[in-house]
Amino acid sequence: MTDHNSLRAPMLKRKVLADYVYEEILSSLIDGRREPAGTISIDGLARELNVSQTPVREALARLEHTGMVRRVALKGYTVAPLSTAAELAQLVDARLVIEPTNAEWACSRATAELCDALRETIERLGASHTGATYAEFRDYWKADEDFHRIIAENADNPFVLAAYKTLGGQIQRFRYFAGMGVTDAESAILEHTAILQAFLDRKPERAREAMVEHLQGVKSRSVRDSGGTA
Template identity: 35%
Template sequence: MVAKDATSGPAADWRPEAKDQIPLRPSLGDEIYQRLVDDLISLRIPPGERLSIDGLARRFGVSQTPTRAALIRLEAEGLVVKKQYSGWSVGPLPTLDQFEKIFELRSLIEPASAARAARHASPEALSDLGTIAEEMRTLAAENIGGHRARLVVLDSRFHTAIARACGNELIEDTLGRLFTQMHIFRLRYHSDVAHAVIEEHLDILAAIAARDPSRAETAMRGHIDAGRERIETHVRRSD
């Protein structure tokens, strides 16, 4: 009897094909997290509000497991807090001390991040930044006062996209935590300065697209310094 060749047969003919690849999709926990981040930074869910895992699960039509995972992630970023007997609730707005520390760290990291993005941003990353900027332009042509929450979300997405484009995962992770804490405070003061903020973003994008690290760094530093001045007075009044 002739032994069968171990490499022959249907199994040996199988080869992986592109169509076999399963596309990556965000998990339910990631989707719930992003929905809640949008609600929190827009203040649709106000500071101090109780958060029920069961209630949120019913709202999103999911089980409690991914809902709990999203809340744990938000707790790690300081957007929600959990107390032993009262459960989950929305965290307080940043204090003056937190505000100053956040901006100090941003001023150290973000200009360098923008310079790195000017060197390393992929065409896809530049396209993403351009899409965000174009949506900002569209909102600026309308009644900005009616789009404050959306502008804050876009602002956060813009800075996050630059951090991602810079090619350093540690910078991206660090800045991501800062943005979620910082932008929740900005909504109440955003409409008065929205046009200036949008123009500053466009200047940063232009420098990155031109592959000019020095100009991108300078534009980002000016944007952060201007943001600190715009917000600090209001933070001091509420602290």
Template identity: 25%
Template sequence: MKSAPSAAAASAEPLAEHVYRELRKAIVRCEFEPGTRLRVEELTRRLGASSSPVREALNRLAEQGMVRTLENRGFRVAQLTAEGVEDLVRVRLLVECEALRDSIAHGDDAWEAGVVAAAHSLGLVERRLGEGPRALDDDWSARHRAFHLSLYAGCTSEILRGLVDVLFDRAEHYRRWTAKHRQAPRRKHDEHQKLMAVALARDADKASELLRRHIARTSQLVTSVLNGDPPEWVQ
């Protein structure tokens, strides 16, 4: 992560928003280990910003559950726990399945084209990486995120889309940490292709069921790694 915002980034968004997004990205990518103390003075140097936007970013991330506030002791990166995964998955299923159903019901031609383009882009980087590790590749992660969010882009609720965005990054934090500690990779290409196909076929029931399975598999893998017991199907 750059120590100071670039001219392009500064002109594209307010400094406070840039600081928030950079810090959120750093946490998601596990540049700070779970439980790490986040010192405002160190972050101001790292991000090239004053303490005000850094504190604002930390408070926003605390509201989203990615950071924990300590009474009179500042901030820490949230711990990753099996209980936290279970709770997160429960909310993701409620929010993302509803957002997907709404997208399927209201998505137009542009939505379909966006889903196809995002799936194709993800497939390209997967072919480039071959059998190598993907989960910790930043390009793959960005395209993977773009594909999932493209599925919800047709949703008519701005609130739902905002919740999906935050929940996906919270899940991504778990996924990236898990990828650093598991023994073998999980291949999700077929799951993504099937999800795309049923969404474009406007089969909301089947798409929701595939999404539930997709999220559940991730939850199972994360929980198993947290418990030190990788499941057989990822070995």
């Protein structure tokens, strides 16, 4: 008889290792410890983190989808440059195409459990540190990502969900918080709370409007923090 527990343990161990490697590389990228356009050595990272090359390759593939690293044919991976103000604005414009619809659809089928899950992410936002390093604002970023992800997953459309996942959420913008900390926590919490209220009131159109207002605020603040104009 197959011992399913004995099979599950190595799989769990591998996932924990993969997540650890991903977080370590992501931290170095967000904190600016790796120069934009700099070459990334898979072998060097493996030695630095004391792991095999496999979890490093897996982590870099995941990071490529976020736009944090770029893969160049025959050359390997390089660190992506910081997004320009115009690129950050375009990213939010893309989110404005998808996320208000997600909010409307998810609100139309909202349950008490969904509202509780959204409320929990807002509570985490308020309780999280917003300091100048990734280690300090990591929990804040995760809570922010979870809020939008939960809404997207509950919109109940796998194709729209797939499109949402390709955008990489807020990760590019958070690179600008390295060295200064999160600059708009108060505004973001208020805007998330307005979206939650629409869910509690079971008002899908208001949920759409509140998401638009939130993302427009994100766009304005992103451009400001990047020091440019869209």
